[in-house]
Amino acid sequence: MTQPQGFDTLAIHAGAAADPATGARQVPIYQTTAYAFRDADHAARLFNLQEVGYIYSRLTNPTVAALQSRIAALEGGAGAVCCSSGHAAQIMALFPLMGPGLNIIASTRLYGGTVTQFSQTIKRFGWSCKFVDLDDLDALRAAIDDNTRAIFCESISNPGGYVTDIPAVAGVANDAGIPLIVDNTLATPYLCRPIEMGATLVVHSLTKYMTGNGTVTGGVVVDSGTFDWSASGKFPSLSEPEPAYHGLKFHETFGNLAFTFHGIAIGLRDLGMTMNPQGAHYTLMGIETLGLRMPRHVENAQKVAEWLEKDPRVAAVTYAGLASSPWNATARRVYPKGAGALFTFEIKGGYDAAVRLVDALQLFSHVANLGDARSLVIHSASTTHRQLTEAQQRAAGAGPEVVRLSIGLEDVADMIADLDQALTKATA
Ligand SMILES: *Cc1c(COP(=O)(O)O)cnc(C)c1O
Numbered sequence: 001m002t003q004p005q006g007f008d009t010l011a012i013h014a015g016a017a018a019d020p021a022t023g024a025r026q027v028p029i030y031q032t033t034a035y036a037f038r039d040a041d042h043a044a045r046l047f048n049l050q051e052v053g054y055i056y057s058r059l060t061n062p063t064v065a066a067l068q069s070r071i072a073a074l075e076g077g078a079g080a081v082c083c084s085s086g087h088a089a090q091i092m093a094l095f096p097l098m099g100p101g102l103n104i105i106a107s108t109r110l111y112g113g114t115v116t117q118f119s120q121t122i123k124r125f126g127w128s129c130k131f132v133d134l135d136d137l138d139a140l141r142a143a144i145d146d147n148t149r150a151i152f153c154e155s156i157s158n159p160g161g162y163v164t165d166i167p168a169v170a171g172v173a174n175d176a177g178i179p180l181i182v183d184n185t186l187a188t189p190y191l192c193r194p195i196e197m198g199a200t201l202v203v204h205s206l207t208k209y210m211t212g213n214g215t216v217t218g219g220v221v222v223d224s225g226t227f228d229w230s231a232s233g234k235f236p237s238l239s240e241p242e243p244a245y246h247g248l249k250f251h252e253t254f255g256n257l258a259f260t261f262h263g264i265a266i267g268l269r270d271l272g273m274t275m276n277p278q279g280a281h282y283t284l285m286g287i288e289t290l291g292l293r294m295p296r297h298v299e300n301a302q303k304v305a306e307w308l309e310k311d312p313r314v315a316a317v318t319y320a321g322l323a324s325s326p327w328n329a330t331a332r333r334v335y336p337k338g339a340g341a342l343f344t345f346e347i348k349g350g351y352d353a354a355v356r357l358v359d360a361l362q363l364f365s366h367v368a369n370l371g372d373a374r375s376l377v378i379h380s381a382s383t384t385h386r387q388l389t390e391a392q393q394r395a396a397g398a399g400p401e402v403v404r405l406s407i408g409l410e411d412v413a414d415m416i417a418d419l420d421q422a423l424t425k426a427t428a
Pocket residue numbers: 085086087088111113114154158183185186204205206207208217218219370
């Protein structure tokens with residue numbers, strides 16, 4: 001190939017040449033734990049990281065490696081490491097950067113599970129998180145201190161579908177000499193390529209649109225390869241000698257692949273949050289049609305959001321693709337192909353009406369997932385956010401009257417008909 005390949009070509013071909021052993025055209029599922037060494041010297045060289053190859057599937061597996069190459073190509077990164085879930089990817093992204101006493105700054109607009117991971121669980125490692133409204137760049141600058149090691153945001157955020165001005169946030173991260181990590185789950189590289197806008201690392205829950213059919217839990221960390229890990233002395237895991245590898249320095253030895261090699265050789269080796277080859281296979285299949293699916297998700301979401309906004313039984317709709325959204329200008333500028341397909345709306349009649357609506361919907365499945373070919377609905381206040389007080393629910397965009405929709409790929413007329421009949425029952 002002489003010209004740079006387009007998105008849809010990469011989605012089908014990147015990382016997936018015909019199998020050298022058999023000619024199998026589709027990526028085989030290498031359902032194996034271990035790989036035979038050629039001889040003792042080969043084994044020793046692999047274990048010393050002097051030669052790249054397969055040892056044991058906790059670290060590397062050919063099916064998973066094909067997926068890693070494909071996602072790195074789609075995101076425009078230098079390398080990628082797949083792992084067992086989106087939440088695993090977040091820990092894998094932070095692990096090389098962090099240590100006891102260090103902090104990150106995260107957006108206030110995040111997936112609820114990430115809020116819990118960052119506000120509670122990471123404290124057990126001695127890490128902490130400050131939550132800041134990233135639309136306020138002065139507040140972001142003011143929150144960064146000597147112990148801050150990363151800024152974390154979602155490109156399009158769960159559950160409201162609000163959008164982050166990634167170039168602006170990346171500018172602040174760059175001035176401070178710290179990496180920006182973008183969770184690109186809701187946008188996918190089809191709608192947003194954070195690395196081109198200045199992000200250092202991209203993480204995904206592959207569970208969602210990337211696989212696209214609700215069959216897999218998986219995650220990935222993509223490294224841009226552009227961050228200078230040795231410049232400030234703030235990232236010793238990457239710049240200083242690693243005792244577990246005879247004093248090898250990852251950045252000096254592997255250059256723009258330092259973060260990726262560290263993710264495999266230390267991260268997967270010692271944390272063990274490994275993706276399995278079956279899961280990688282399903283995700284590879286899903287990504288082949290990403291460029292067909294995402295425009296349809298967006299088109300359907302726009303139509304459903306516009307229909308809901310006009311309906312007198314609905315009090316408000318959060319979709320950033322609507323002209324009425326405070327995020328519409330940012331969405332048009334930073335996400336010109338669309339603002340994704342996840343948003344919330346408020347039903348008139350409060351908690352009881354919202355619960356009746358969820359029960360009355362037939363095409364929409366009531367599940368705690370998103371990014372499926374099927375349209376999905378959840379009422380956060382009675383499920384994911386039920387442990388919170390009403391004030392906390394409202395702050396999280398999950399008040400009692402709020403319903404979250406993940407718009408799928410069915411005929412949009414059928415989605416609207418289903419919402420129409422359910423709104424009638426819910427508000428009767
Ligand atoms: C689902 C989700 C996650 C967590 O991913 P899992 O694969 O469920 O671990 C993280 N971020 C966002 C935006 C998500 O939607």
